[in-house]
Amino acid sequence: MRTRPLKVALLGCGVVGSEVARIMTTHADDLTARIGAPVELAGVAVRRPSKVREGIDPALVTTDATALLKRGDIDVAIEVIGGIEPARTLITTAFEHGISVVSANKALLAQDGAALHAAADQHGLDLYYEAAVAGAIPLVRPMRESLAGDKINRVMGIVNGTTNFILDKMDSTGAGYQEALDEATALGYAEADPTADVEGYDAAAKAAILAGIAFHTRVRLDDVYREGMTEVSSADFASAKRMGCTIKLLAILERAADGESVTARVHPAMIPLTHPLASVREAYNAVFVEAEAAGRLMFYGPGAGGSPTASAVLGDLVAVCRNKLAEATGPGESAYTQLPVSPMGDVVTRYHISLDVADKPGVLAQVATTFAEHGVSIDTVRQQGKDGEASLVVVTHRAPDAALSGTVEALRKLDTVRGVASIMRVEGE
Amino acid sequence: MRTRPLKVALLGCGVVGSEVARIMTTHADDLTARIGAPVELAGVAVRRPSKVREGIDPALVTTDATALLKRGDIDVAIEVIGGIEPARTLITTAFEHGISVVSANKALLAQDGAALHAAADQHGLDLYYEAAVAGAIPLVRPMRESLAGDKINRVMGIVNGTTNFILDKMDSTGAGYQEALDEATALGYAEADPTADVEGYDAAAKAAILAGIAFHTRVRLDDVYREGMTEVSSADFASAKRMGCTIKLLAILERAADGESVTARVHPAMIPLTHPLASVREAYNAVFVEAEAAGRLMFYGPGAGGSPTASAVLGDLVAVCRNKLAEATGPGESAYTQLPVSPMGDVVTRYHISLDVADKPGVLAQVATTFAEHGVSIDTVRQQGKDGEASLVVVTHRAPDAALSGTVEALRKLDTVRGVASIMRVEGE
Numbered sequence: 024m025r026t027r028p029l030k031v032a033l034l035g036c037g038v039v040g041s042e043v044a045r046i047m048t049t050h051a052d053d054l055t056a057r058i059g060a061p062v063e064l065a066g067v068a069v070r071r072p073s074k075v076r077e078g079i080d081p082a083l084v085t086t087d088a089t090a091l092l093k094r095g096d097i098d099v100a101i102e103v104i105g106g107i108e109p110a111r112t113l114i115t116t117a118f119e120h121g122i123s124v125v126s127a128n129k130a131l132l133a134q135d136g137a138a139l140h141a142a143a144d145q146h147g148l149d150l151y152y153e154a155a156v157a158g159a160i161p162l163v164r165p166m167r168e169s170l171a172g173d174k175i176n177r178v179m180g181i182v183n184g185t186t187n188f189i190l191d192k193m194d195s196t197g198a199g200y201q202e203a204l205d206e207a208t209a210l211g212y213a214e215a216d217p218t219a220d221v222e223g224y225d226a227a228a229k230a231a232i233l234a235g236i237a238f239h240t241r242v243r244l245d246d247v248y249r250e251g252m253t254e255v256s257s258a259d260f261a262s263a264k265r266m267g268c269t270i271k272l273l274a275i276l277e278r279a280a281d282g283e284s285v286t287a288r289v290h291p292a293m294i295p296l297t298h299p300l301a302s303v304r305e306a307y308n309a310v311f312v313e314a315e316a317a318g319r320l321m322f323y324g325p326g327a328g329g330s331p332t333a334s335a336v337l338g339d340l341v342a343v344c345r346n347k348l349a350e351a352t353g354p355g356e357s358a359y360t361q362l363p364v365s366p367m368g369d370v371v372t373r374y375h376i377s378l379d380v381a382d383k384p385g386v387l388a389q390v391a392t393t394f395a396e397h398g399v400s401i402d403t404v405r406q407q408g409k410d411g412e413a414s415l416v417v418v419t420h421r422a423p424d425a426a427l428s429g430t431v432e433a434l435r436k437l438d439t440v441r442g443v444a445s446i447m448r449v450e451g452e
Numbered sequence: 453m454r455t456r457p458l459k460v461a462l463l464g465c466g467v468v469g470s471e472v473a474r475i476m477t478t479h480a481d482d483l484t485a486r487i488g489a490p491v492e493l494a495g496v497a498v499r500r501p502s503k504v505r506e507g508i509d510p511a512l513v514t515t516d517a518t519a520l521l522k523r524g525d526i527d528v529a530i531e532v533i534g535g536i537e538p539a540r541t542l543i544t545t546a547f548e549h550g551i552s553v554v555s556a557n558k559a560l561l562a563q564d565g566a567a568l569h570a571a572a573d574q575h576g577l578d579l580y581y582e583a584a585v586a587g588a589i590p591l592v593r594p595m596r597e598s599l600a601g602d603k604i605n606r607v608m609g610i611v612n613g614t615t616n617f618i619l620d621k622m623d624s625t626g627a628g629y630q631e632a633l634d635e636a637t638a639l640g641y642a643e644a645d646p647t648a649d650v651e652g653y654d655a656a657a658k659a660a661i662l663a664g665i666a667f668h669t670r671v672r673l674d675d676v677y678r679e680g681m682t683e684v685s686s687a688d689f690a691s692a693k694r695m696g697c698t699i700k701l702l703a704i705l706e707r708a709a710d711g712e713s714v715t716a717r718v719h720p721a722m723i724p725l726t727h728p729l730a731s732v733r734e735a736y737n738a739v740f741v742e743a744e745a746a747g748r749l750m751f752y753g754p755g756a757g758g759s760p761t762a763s764a765v766l767g768d769l770v771a772v773c774r775n776k777l778a779e780a781t782g783p784g785e786s787a788y789t790q791l792p793v794s795p796m797g798d799v800v801t802r803y804h805i806s807l808d809v810a811d812k813p814g815v816l817a818q819v820a821t822t823f824a825e826h827g828v829s830i831d832t833v834r835q836q837g838k839d840g841e842a843s844l845v846v847v848t849h850r851a852p853d854a855a856l857s858g859t860v861e862a863l864r865k866l867d868t869v870r871g872v873a874s875i876m877r878v879e880g881e
Contacts, residue, residue, distance in 0.1 A: 172765070318759070331746050337745070
């Protein structure tokens with residue numbers, strides 16, 4: 024057992040950082056035993072040094088993160104600042120000074136993962152980021168290492184706890200979107216500005232990271248099709264229930280049938296109540312992974328929060344410290360397949376479409392003809408009439424998204440169609 | 453990229469081994485890219501060389517596994533023979549000749565894991581065994597690495613697919629044990645001699661391995677309390693349903709409340725239908741892990757079968773090959789906590805007890821007094837009388853198993869108790 028400690032710089036000391044510091048102190052003996060050397064919190068870079076941080080020696084606190092990284096004795100940096108800058112520059116500085124990095128920064132990794140991996144490789148260092156996707160759920164390591172001998176064909180997951188909480192409330196209480204969002208905000212599940220969550224930006228960043236790992240290819244944030252869930256209504260949940268479904272905001276990553284391209288997307292979708300993801304409640308996350316040999320796997324757990332995220336960060340810290348001692352590095356970026364990312368129009372999916380139509384003969388024939396003209400086959404139609412108005416609910420068979428959205432555009436132009444009340448994809452069957 | 457291939461000896465070529473060989477051939481390019489060097493199947497040791505093995509070059513086949521390991525050019529051995537001997541001697545021989553080992557052998561690891569880990573350490577080699585527990589489900593690596601910075605307090609899992617298939621059939625169709633077993637046998641889920649599965653030996657071996665990893669302590673197979681599920685009846689399922697429960701064969705590993713000892717056990721138990729493990733159907737496996745910081749995680753997937761097990765073996769092969777190239781080793785055995793394993797009597801649990809009693813006044817009072825004398829508090833009692841006979845169903849609060857089983861012994865001696873129809877633990881609440 025080595026007695027000289029490995030020195031850790033903690034960049035950021037918010038909800039996650041303070042929990043990382045706390046566990047490093049309270050579980051120091053366990054970490055020492057598991058790493059094979061003591062690990063020491065050597066400095067904590069913060070923005071507001073005057074804030075009291077329980078359990079953290081004030082002598083360790085600095086506002087100069089760069090100086091901390093440059094002082095020459097740091098082995099590992101833990102970046103839990105979030106956002107693009109200054110995190111990106113600090114991680115780059117760390118690599119330039121021989122420091123391996125553990126990061127929880129999904130936005131940065133989704134945007135600049137390739138460049139950061141290249142910098143880590145160039146300096147023979149580690150970049151680990153289990154905490155960036157689905158909080159405490161071991162997902163990056165299982166996909167990158169446990170399934171390294173397998174071929175992942177599909178990943179489908181609930182990777183944002185805030186939106187799952189909101190959708191779960193809407194489903195279980197019949198509340199509308201705004202009411203459920205207000206409850207999520209009051210309980211601390213949603214931020215004051217919930218845009219990143221409800222518009223799917225957070226999930227899209229995680230989707231880009233997961234797609235890169237799953238398919239050994241580079242998937243940029245811009246490659247991920249994204250639709251938020253602010254338009255999901257109580258009426259949509261009522262429709263879903265009639266189909267034996269619920270609605271979830273899903274990140275879906277798929278290898279095309281010919282294996283020559285991949286797709287990555289985030290949008291709300293109806294999934295059958297019998298699907299394991301349907302029973303993921305409240306702010307929990309869960310990710311389904313379908314691999315050629317392994318079959319269908321699911322990983323489930325808390326997707327956010329200080330302690331769960333800290334657990335993932337510390338797991339990475341142990342691995343990176345062990346690598347340092349062995350003078351080795353863990354698996355880096357694997358992007359050898361270089362598969363193209365196809366646009367949303369190429370995704371094969373099913374639509375659930377609600378139309379407000381004139382209540383007169385011939386409407387269904389006209390609508391059905393429109394579907395046929397676009398090569399979209401109809402699975403079921405349900406017609407409901409009331410007071411001269413009528414609604415038509417159509418569920419399609421699987422077809423390319425471009426054909427489905429083209430159908431919807433054409434339906435809007437029919438004079439018997441007064442409006443498209445809702446469109447929702449149907450997945451998981 | 454290194455061009456000299458890493459050479460692999462495959463020991464055993466049954467259901468799993470032949471699938472490993474197949475994937476090594478069909479996915480050779482992917483494995484090369486992920487490892488950073490080509491990997492070559494250099495020899496296949498079998499018992500019956502005359503058997504035709506599709507896709508395997510007959511020139512590679514040998515009956516002399518020892519000679520294969522001793523020939524001097526093997527980097528990694530994959531042991532998929534199963535059982536204690538000759539697997540144990542072959543793994544030891546591999547280590548003596550500088551060969552790292554990937555094994556799927558739960559029985560051997562549960563019995564001799566400590567000695568095998570010591571041999572691997574002594575020679576600076578890897579011993580990986582993801583496939584030994586819960587087939588394709590990444591579990592060993594997440595617990596050993598992803599949660600290395602956390603403290604696991606509890607593991608509760610369905611780790612045997614055969615028994616889960618049988619119990620699921622009994623639950624969903626009302627079939628009795630024998631009928632469900634016959635169906636499992638006909639479908640290939642149960643072996644001709646199902647003893648290892650239905651008596652819980654297979655699950656106990658996995659429990660010992662998982663307990664060692666979870667608690668960083670050595671847990672021998674003999675330390676695991678074991679009860680099979682052959683006595684579970686349709687009546688038990690009816691009782692479970694009345695309580696909003698189902699019955700699963702569970703492996704449960706717990707750290708005592710004071711943190712100073714652990715327990716490991718395998719037995720059938722009632723769990724609430726709302727528990728995520730309750731919805732694990734057919735031959736699937738799932739394992740719940742509760743960690744201090746991470747919270748509650750679940751890992752779900754196929755627990756057996758040629759392809760899923762091969763997926764886990766190949767994930768380990770990639771890791772071991774990468775370690776070989778880096779001249780490093782992965783995490784070895786971690787048993788530094790050396791916690792004692794407490795006997796079953798110390799486990800705190802709840803009992804569901806069905807008694808056949810005389811249908812006369814005073815019986816309940818006598819029964820209740822017996823519970824009180826053993827310090828066991830009663831949660832609910834349900835009395836049903838018919839034709840001078842009556843049954844009494846008692847569900848207790850949590851108490852040490854010794855107190856609960858002492859209570860049952862005392863109940864048997866009461867002259868008003870005609871028999872104890874069933875006893876089942878209640879878990880997961």
